Amino acid sequence: MKPTLRPVAGTGGAPDSIPAHVRSNYVECITLPARAPRRPTPPPAPGSEAGA
Amino acid sequence: MTAPSPTALDGSWRGWVAENVALGVPDGEIVSALRDAGHDAVTAAAEVERASAHPYLAAARRIAAEYGRAEALLDAYGQLRAADGGGVLERRRGVAPAEFFARYYHGHRPVVLQGLLDGSPAREWTFGGLRHRFGDVTVEVMTGREADPDHAWRYDAHRTPMPFGSYLDLVEAGPSNDNYMVPRNENWRRDGLAGMRDDIVPPAGIVPDDVLPEEMTLLLGPAGTVTPLHHDNMNILLCQVLGRKRVRLVPSFQRHLVYPRGGTFSHVDADAPDLSRFPDYASATVLETVLEPGEALFIPFGWWHWVRALDPAVTVSFHRFAVPGGNTYLSEPHSTGAA
Structure with a gap:
C-alpha cells in the first residue's frame, strides 16, 4: 500500500520557505499504511510455560 | 463480569x-x-x-x-530486495573475489558459485576410495535421529563413535535420516582425517589459504538426511563435494515470518509447511535449488536454510573468509530468560 499524501487546503499551512509556485502542492502530512493486524501466535505446546 | x-x-x-x-x-x-x-x-x-x-x-x-x-x-x-533480484538465487561461475565480497558477502545475498572446487583433489573422491584410505579412523556420528524429533536440540544424546569404514557402509546402504555426520562432531579436526582436509583447496581469494580445521566442517551422510529450517550466526560457504542436496533458503530479514524456535531453529517444517498453524510463512520468500557436486552455496549469516540430501552426500563448509576478523557474526541478544 502506498502512503497517502494529503495536501493542505489552500496554502495556509505552508511555511514561508516553500516557494510560491509549489505552495499549492505542499503536503501537510504523510499517512503511513497500517500493517495488517497480527494473527494469534501458535498455541502453546502441552506442558510448556510460554507460548510456542 | x-x-x-x-x-x-x-x-x-x-x-x-x-x-x-x-x-x-x-x-x-x-x-x-x-x-x-x-x-x-x-x-x-x-x-x-x-x-x-x-x-x-x-x-x-x-x-x-x-x-x-x-x-x-x-x-x-525486503521490498527493496524483492525489486532488486531478491526472488532469485543467483548461480554464477568465475566470480572474482572482489565481486563476491561486494555483491554477496557485504550485500548479504546468497549465491551458488560454480567451479570453486576445480583443482581440489576432493573432486576425485569416491565412497570406496574414502573407505580404503580412512576406513579405520574412529569418527563420531549422530545416530537415532528418527526416533527423536528434537534430535537437533539434543545433539549430545546422539553421539555415536564408530569406524569411518562402518559408517560409509551405512551411508551407502540406502536412504535414511537416522544417521548423519554433522558439523558438531569435530571429526574434521581428527588427525586421522588430515588427508581428507588436505584434499580440499580453499577457494583462492575468498577463503584464506591458512584456514584452520576448526574453521571448516565436514557433513557426510546417506540420501535422505534432513537438516530442519535454521540459521547460522555467521556466513557459511557450503561446498558440495559428492552427491546432490536440495536447499531452501528464507531471507534473514524475514525472521518474523518463520516462527523461530529457541533462537536459531524454526517451528516450520520447510518441506511441508503447515500454513494453518504458521500462516505468516506463506508470505516468506523461499528460494530453492539443488546443489550439484562441485558447486558451493554462500549462505549469509541469519539466512534460514533447510537441506535434504538427494544422494549419499559429502559437504565441506568454510566459515572463515578473507575479510578482517574472518567473518561477520550475529550476536546473541541480551539474556531475557525467554525460551
Whole structure:
C-alpha cells in the first residue's frame, strides 16, 4: 500500500520557505499504511510455560 | 463480569494470552483462538480482559510496538530486495573475489558459485576410495535421529563413535535420516582425517589459504538426511563435494515470518509447511535449488536454510573468509530468560 499524501487546503499551512509556485502542492502530512493486524501466535505446546 | 479463577487457564495458556495481547492481536481473535482450543467463551474473554488491564502488559505493549517498527523496517528492506533480484538465487561461475565480497558477502545475498572446487583433489573422491584410505579412523556420528524429533536440540544424546569404514557402509546402504555426520562432531579436526582436509583447496581469494580445521566442517551422510529450517550466526560457504542436496533458503530479514524456535531453529517444517498453524510463512520468500557436486552455496549469516540430501552426500563448509576478523557474526541478544 502506498502512503497517502494529503495536501493542505489552500496554502495556509505552508511555511514561508516553500516557494510560491509549489505552495499549492505542499503536503501537510504523510499517512503511513497500517500493517495488517497480527494473527494469534501458535498455541502453546502441552506442558510448556510460554507460548510456542 | 465475574473475575475468573486464577487457575482458569494454565500457565502456558496464560503466557500465550499475554504474548498475544502484548503483540496487539485483536481481542476477538485471541478469544476465538482460545475457544477453538476448547476453553469456554466466558473464561477466555475474562482472561483477555484481565491481561489487557494489567500494568505489566502495558510495558510489554511498548516493547512490542518497537518490535513492530523493526518488523516494518525489515519488510520495507525486503521490498527493496524483492525489486532488486531478491526472488532469485543467483548461480554464477568465475566470480572474482572482489565481486563476491561486494555483491554477496557485504550485500548479504546468497549465491551458488560454480567451479570453486576445480583443482581440489576432493573432486576425485569416491565412497570406496574414502573407505580404503580412512576406513579405520574412529569418527563420531549422530545416530537415532528418527526416533527423536528434537534430535537437533539434543545433539549430545546422539553421539555415536564408530569406524569411518562402518559408517560409509551405512551411508551407502540406502536412504535414511537416522544417521548423519554433522558439523558438531569435530571429526574434521581428527588427525586421522588430515588427508581428507588436505584434499580440499580453499577457494583462492575468498577463503584464506591458512584456514584452520576448526574453521571448516565436514557433513557426510546417506540420501535422505534432513537438516530442519535454521540459521547460522555467521556466513557459511557450503561446498558440495559428492552427491546432490536440495536447499531452501528464507531471507534473514524475514525472521518474523518463520516462527523461530529457541533462537536459531524454526517451528516450520520447510518441506511441508503447515500454513494453518504458521500462516505468516506463506508470505516468506523461499528460494530453492539443488546443489550439484562441485558447486558451493554462500549462505549469509541469519539466512534460514533447510537441506535434504538427494544422494549419499559429502559437504565441506568454510566459515572463515578473507575479510578482517574472518567473518561477520550475529550476536546473541541480551539474556531475557525467554525460551
